[in-house]
Every structure is written in C-alpha cells, then in structure tokens.
Amino acid sequence: MNKAIYLALDFPTWEVTEQFLKNNQLHGVPVKVGMELFFREGPAIIEKLKANNHPIFLDLKLHDIPTTVMKAMKNLAALEVDIVNVHALGGSDMIEHAKEGLLKGSSKHKTKLIAVTILTSHDKETMNNQLLIPGELRENAVHLAYTAKQSGADGVVCSVYEAGSIKEKCGNSFLTVTPGIRLANSSLDDQKRVATLKIAKENDADILVIGRSITKAENPYQAYQQAVEEWGNGIK
Known part of the structure; x- marks a missing residue:
C-alpha cells in the first residue's frame, strides 16, 4: 500500500464520476470516495468502483x-475497502471501538484504519483561536497520531509537514496519508497546508491524496501520469 496516489473523486454523482474516469482512461487507479459522493450514491458506489478494480479509500471521517x-x-467493514478513517479528536476509546467494529465486520478483509489529526484546511491561527486548541500544529498532530497508534489505528491523515515527525514518534510502518498535494502551478483552493510531490517525498509521506490538481487539469490523464512519475509508484 505504501507510496500510492489516491485520486479524490470529488464529484456529485456516479454518472459524472464514471464519465470522468472513462474519458481520462483512469481505470483501476486508487481513488478516494468522500462524503459528497458516498452520501449521494451510498454503498453502491463502492461496488461499482470495485468492479473496475479501483483500490478505495473511504473518507467519511x-x-x-x-x-x-x-x-x-462494522457495517463499513462489509464493503471491504482498503482504507477508512475517523477523527483522532474522537479520542482513544472511540478509535479502539472503530478498530473493533472493523474486525467484527469482516474477518477476511483487512481494511486499514487511519485517524485524521488536524485538517489541512486549518492553520495554527484557526486551531488556537477558533478551536481553542493551544500549542503548535506539529506537536498536536504528533500527539494525536501517537494516541491513534496506541489505540489500534494503522496510520493517520496529516499534512506533509507533520509526516516526518509522526514517523519518528510512531515508527516507519505507521502510515502517513497526506492530502493537500498540488502539482506545480496548481491553485491552493480551500487548503492552507499544501505541498508538492517533491516536498511529500522529502517529508516521508506514504500515501498521497490528490484532487483538483488532476480533476480540474486541462488533461487529467496527463496530470495523473505526471504525478505518478514524480512519486514513482509504478502505475502507468
């Protein structure tokens, strides 16, 4: 699973999603399904993507x-996706129960459980002044990651800039899934802690999530291949 690129399918319906994947020859690439698409289409979207051999990160937080x-x-485990997530701010007991549900829901498929540390749409000012969480982003993300690991999670969602420190604290096998990845010359949109693939490599990220840099590109297929080549995960 390490060094994969998951394409964020931030589309409103299956019809739009299917058309995008077919038109841009992106059959079988790893994909992230978020709230917008899952809440519209339900579990059926997962079955349709699996039928086309897409590894799936189900991002419901x-x-x-x-x-x-x-x-x-327990219900989500039956979908047999590759990754699911929770918010680390839910605490140890919640993360432990999430892991228990996954194990009870499917004995044959090992879905990875990851925990969201601090959303990449937040910066230090937001964290300190709006969420009233004191301290530095990095130290809070590392603390939440360590708590998640101790509670049975397989990894975390974090920004690229915290990935290296999380590895140091939690070990190299603990997954760091990093959204907010942009190709060169892409806009920031609503993300604040963003990074290029080069920075992601330098900071020990394992799995990248890339959305609008590819889906809004003039040539999405070419943009995806550019990302793959830079990241070096071997998908052609």
Missing part, C-alpha cells in the same frame, strides 16, 4: 460516541 462508531465501522 467518523466522529461520534464509541458505540455508534463501532457499529458504523
């Missing part, structure tokens, strides 16, 4: 009381 999260994860 569960955050609720532990029992509710466990029951939700």
Whole structure:
C-alpha cells in the first residue's frame, strides 16, 4: 500500500464520476470516495468502483460516541475497502471501538484504519483561536497520531509537514496519508497546508491524496501520469 496516489473523486454523482474516469482512461487507479459522493450514491458506489478494480479509500471521517462508531465501522467493514478513517479528536476509546467494529465486520478483509489529526484546511491561527486548541500544529498532530497508534489505528491523515515527525514518534510502518498535494502551478483552493510531490517525498509521506490538481487539469490523464512519475509508484 505504501507510496500510492489516491485520486479524490470529488464529484456529485456516479454518472459524472464514471464519465470522468472513462474519458481520462483512469481505470483501476486508487481513488478516494468522500462524503459528497458516498452520501449521494451510498454503498453502491463502492461496488461499482470495485468492479473496475479501483483500490478505495473511504473518507467519511467518523466522529461520534464509541458505540455508534463501532457499529458504523462494522457495517463499513462489509464493503471491504482498503482504507477508512475517523477523527483522532474522537479520542482513544472511540478509535479502539472503530478498530473493533472493523474486525467484527469482516474477518477476511483487512481494511486499514487511519485517524485524521488536524485538517489541512486549518492553520495554527484557526486551531488556537477558533478551536481553542493551544500549542503548535506539529506537536498536536504528533500527539494525536501517537494516541491513534496506541489505540489500534494503522496510520493517520496529516499534512506533509507533520509526516516526518509522526514517523519518528510512531515508527516507519505507521502510515502517513497526506492530502493537500498540488502539482506545480496548481491553485491552493480551500487548503492552507499544501505541498508538492517533491516536498511529500522529502517529508516521508506514504500515501498521497490528490484532487483538483488532476480533476480540474486541462488533461487529467496527463496530470495523473505526471504525478505518478514524480512519486514513482509504478502505475502507468
């Protein structure tokens, strides 16, 4: 799973998604399915993507009381995707229950559980002044990552800039999944802590999530291949 690029399918419907993937010859590439698409199409979207051999990161960021999260994860486990996530701010008990739900929901498929540290749409000012979380972004992200690891998570979602420090604290096998990746000359959109693929490599990121740099490109197929070549994960 390491060194993969997941394409964020931030589209409103399956029809639009399918057309984009077909028109740009992106059959079988790893994809991220978020709330917009999943809440519209439901589990059927996962089955359709699996039928076309797409590895799937189901990005729903569960955050609720532990029992509710466990029951939700038990249901999601049946979809047999590659990665699912929760918010690390839900705490140790919630993360432990999420892992328990995954294990109860499917004995044959090992879905990776990752925990979101600090959203890449947040910066230090937002974290300190709006969320009232004191301290530095890096130290908070590392703390949340270590808590997630101790609670049974397989990795975290973090910005590229915290990935190296998280590896140092949690070990090299602990996955760092990094959104906010941009190709050269791409706009920042609503992200604040963004990075290029070169910076991602230098900071020990494992898995990249790239969306608008590819989906909004003039030639999405070419943009995806450029990202693959730079990252070196061997998909052609």
